[in-house]
Amino acid sequence: MKHIIIGLLLVLCSTFTYASRKEILLNNDWMFxxxxxxxxxxxxxxxxxxxxxxxxxLSGKQDYYRGxxxxxxxxxxxxxxxxxxxxxxxxGVNTIATVFVxxxxxxxxxxxxxxxxxxxxxxxxxxxxNKILVKVNNALQLDIMPLVGDFNFYGGIYRDVNLIIxxxxxxxxxxxxxxGVYLIQxxxxxxxxxxxxxxxxxxxxSTSKPVQVNVKIWDGNKIVQxxxxxxxxxxxxxxxxxxxxxxxxxxxxxxxxxxFMYRTEVTLLADGxxxxxxxxxxxxxxxxxxxxKGFFLNGEHLKLHGVCRHQDRAERGNALYKEHHEEDAAIxxxxxxxxxxxxxxxxxxxxxxxxxxxxxxxxxxxxxIGPGGYQDRGFNDLPSFRENGKxxxxxxxxxxxxxxxxxxxxxxxxxxxxxxxxxxxxKELNELAHQEDPTRPTTAASFLSYDSDISKITDVIAxxxxxxWYGGSPSDMGKWLDANxxxxxxxxxxxxxxxxxxSIYHQxxxxxxxxxxxxxxxxxxxxxxHMGNWEAIAERPFVWGSFIWNLFDFGAAHRTEGDRxxxxxxxxxxxxxxxxxxxxxxxxxxxxxxDKFVYIANRRHRDRDTKVTDIMVFSNxxxxxxxxxxxxxxxxxxxxxxxFVWNGVNLKDGENTIEVRGIQKKNNxxxxxxxxxx
Numbered sequence: 311m312k313h314i315i316i317g318l319l320l321v322l323c324s325t326f327t328y329a330s331r332k333e334i335l336l337n338n339d340w341m342f343x344x345x346x347x348x349x350x351x352x353x354x355x356x357x358x359x360x361x362x363x364x365x366x367x368l369s370g371k372q373d374y375y376r377g378x379x380x381x382x383x384x385x386x387x388x389x390x391x392x393x394x395x396x397x398x399x400x401x402g403v404n405t406i407a408t409v410f411v412x413x414x415x416x417x418x419x420x421x422x423x424x425x426x427x428x429x430x431x432x433x434x435x436x437x438x439x440n441k442i443l444v445k446v447n448n449a450l451q452l453d454i455m456p457l458v459g460d461f462n463f464y465g466g467i468y469r470d471v472n473l474i475i476x477x478x479x480x481x482x483x484x485x486x487x488x489x490g491v492y493l494i495q496x497x498x499x500x501x502x503x504x505x506x507x508x509x510x511x512x513x514x515x516s517t518s519k520p521v522q523v524n525v526k527i528w529d530g531n532k533i534v535q536x537x538x539x540x541x542x543x544x545x546x547x548x549x550x551x552x553x554x555x556x557x558x559x560x561x562x563x564x565x566x567x568x569x570f571m572y573r574t575e576v577t578l579l580a581d582g583x584x585x586x587x588x589x590x591x592x593x594x595x596x597x598x599x600x601x602x603k604g605f606f607l608n609g610e611h612l613k614l615h616g617v618c619r620h621q622d623r624a625e626r627g628n629a630l631y632k633e634h635h636e637e638d639a640a641i642x643x644x645x646x647x648x649x650x651x652x653x654x655x656x657x658x659x660x661x662x663x664x665x666x667x668x669x670x671x672x673x674x675x676x677x678x679i680g681p682g683g684y685q686d687r688g689f690n691d692l693p694s695f696r697e698n699g700k701x702x703x704x705x706x707x708x709x710x711x712x713x714x715x716x717x718x719x720x721x722x723x724x725x726x727x728x729x730x731x732x733x734x735x736x737k738e739l740n741e742l743a744h745q746e747d748p749t750r751p752t753t754a755a756s757f758l759s760y761d762s763d764i765s766k767i768t769d770v771i772a773x774x775x776x777x778x779w780y781g782g783s784p785s786d787m788g789k790w791l792d793a794n795x796x797x798x799x800x801x802x803x804x805x806x807x808x809x810x811x812x813s814i815y816h817q818x819x820x821x822x823x824x825x826x827x828x829x830x831x832x833x834x835x836x837x838x839x840h841m842g843n844w845e846a847i848a849e850r851p852f853v854w855g856s857f858i859w860n861l862f863d864f865g866a867a868h869r870t871e872g873d874r875x876x877x878x879x880x881x882x883x884x885x886x887x888x889x890x891x892x893x894x895x896x897x898x899x900x901x902x903x904x905d906k907f908v909y910i911a912n913r914r915h916r917d918r919d920t921k922v923t924d925i926m927v928f929s930n931x932x933x934x935x936x937x938x939x940x941x942x943x944x945x946x947x948x949x950x951x952x953x954f955v956w957n958g959v960n961l962k963d964g965e966n967t968i969e970v971r972g973i974q975k976k977n978n979x980x981x982x983x984x985x986x987x988x
Contacts, residue, residue, distance in 0.1 A: 332475045523553065604854040910968055
């Protein structure tokens with residue numbers, strides 16, 4: 311019996327010694343106070359994700375609190391963790407985070423949108439309670455991107471915090487908070503994919519350690535490739551292991567058609583026992599942009615029908631749960647979107663995961679943002695500012711390197727060139743992006759003349775254009791695109807933003823524009839705006855991609871317009887995600903051919919002054935029949951843009967029932983609204 315007990319103890323000890331990493335979510339039970347609240351018991355309990363600006367910023371208070379807040383938490387560190395390595399990983403804290411453990415400062419992270427990691431192995435007391443303090447500051451900093459922006463700079467720990475426990479030798483967590491694994495797609499064709507796995511192995515012990523790095527590529531439950539390499543990692547050093555493999559006739563990640571991904575398992579072994587493991591997606595694809603024909607994915611032309619997305623919503627600000635990201639992704643997919651610009655900063659890792667799974671081509675960017683039509687500047691020619699931007703670019707690329715959905719790295723938005731001219735610095739960022747990732751092109755969103763030198767730096771370029779909202783008319787979009795393409799046939803031209811404000815409460819009989827900076831933003835003009843702009847974009851194959859600004863209304867405390875202050879209402883969906891505006895269904899009819907539907911536009915204009923009206927319907931069906939008060943007004947087919955219009959329809963005094971029916975053999979698809987004529 312004694313020998314059995316000793317044997318069991320040895321097995322248990324061996325299992326613990328070589329246990330793989332453990333992650334513990336630390337989101338619950340933080341105590342929060344503003345730094346100016348120095349009196350005792352001024353704290354309040356909060357759970358993460360959390361922002362202190364979900365109230366004041368979203369109420370339209372332009373001077374919402376931008377200062378410092380303290381987050382404190384007690385963490386019990388188990389005695390059996392001694393001999394392991396312990397890390398705190400923060401996915402997003404806006405804007406500066408200074409981290410303390412037991413009143414000892416570990417350091418600070420400067421930038422509100424990237425993840426960061428601190429090792430706390432030697433800073434904690436084992437078998438005891440330890441105090442974590444995070445001092446967070448979202449005040450404007452002249453050496454941190456962004457300096458200005460048409461959105462709210464919510465303060466707080468607004469993404470997850472994890473405690474990660476590993477063996478002394480691990481797959482590195484501290485390379486700009488990346489996974490420590492880079493899957494480099496050196497050459498991908500339909501016949502063969504050549505990939506290099508670069509794995510960073512970190513040894514936190516005081517002696518050198520022999521280990522084996524094993525890489526397995528899984529297709530479901532089948533291993534399609536496997537490589538391993540033995541190496542010795544010197545004490546307190548990081549060693550880079552490179553493993554190359556090829557996959558014949560690869561199953562490609564093919565956008566919305568087939569967003570297939572292999573699963574890559576990178577395992578670290580010592581004495582044949584697993585001591586660490588990291589799993590990453592591998593979506594194999596190849597693509598390019600042609601100046602005449604646009605974007606090609608896996609050798610096939612793909613017109614990128616895109617939207618832009620901010621990471622906030624009503625009542626929550628930017629402190630989003632997974633359910634919020636999932637709802638946004640589902641709405642994006644429902645509209646038929648196949649591309650997204652994640653503006654104007656790195657967004658949650660989970661959202662990039664969702665874009666991978668939905669097959670939506672993504673443009674990911676750093677928060678190098680100009681003032682647009684506002685005062686202040688987006689660039690200060692300070693060494694510290696320039697360095698911060700480069701650090702944020704490295705974070706973006708390294709943390710999100712393995713997402714197949716990301717096809718473009720964005721370098722700036724709406725910068726001006728007078729005063730401190732950012733052009734030379736943008737060139738440095740462009741060079742750095744290519745050093746970090748030679749496989750992806752760079753892009754940017756300009757609003758200057760297409761003759762400006764700022765348009766000639768990145769691999770592809772796009773413009774923010776609001777013809778018909780900030781002056782001009784929707785028909786100007788086509789004229790501008792043609793003039794740009796003629797003047798610069800070598801440009802790879804995209805539209806990074808276009809949009810118009812709309813309130814679901816602002817309804818009118820005629821199509822008249824609201825005033826962009828005013829309190830009247832009629833919904834039907836937004837629809838008219840998008841119909842005109844999309845036709846111009848759709849008819850020009852050289853436009854590699856276009857991105858609607860914005861899919862969702864979002865918070866912008868300085869805005870005084872629309873139906874209430876503090877909101878940018880250019881979204882096709884309301885801030886709370888409860889109502890999809892008419893323009894949403896216009897795009898759905900054009901982009902989503904699978905989810906059959908009919909939709910009556912101008913439906914919220916319930917109380918009408920005129921008895922003769924045009925009735926417009928959006929549908930992806932080939933024929934639709936209209937009924938008014940039970941009487942058929944006739945069957946119609948769509949125009950080239952999935953739109954059906956019955957002109958000069960007579961309504962009666964009082965209540966009117968408007969119904970449309972999709973004509974098809976199976977499934978009766980209808981839509982009904984009630985309008986009242988005075």
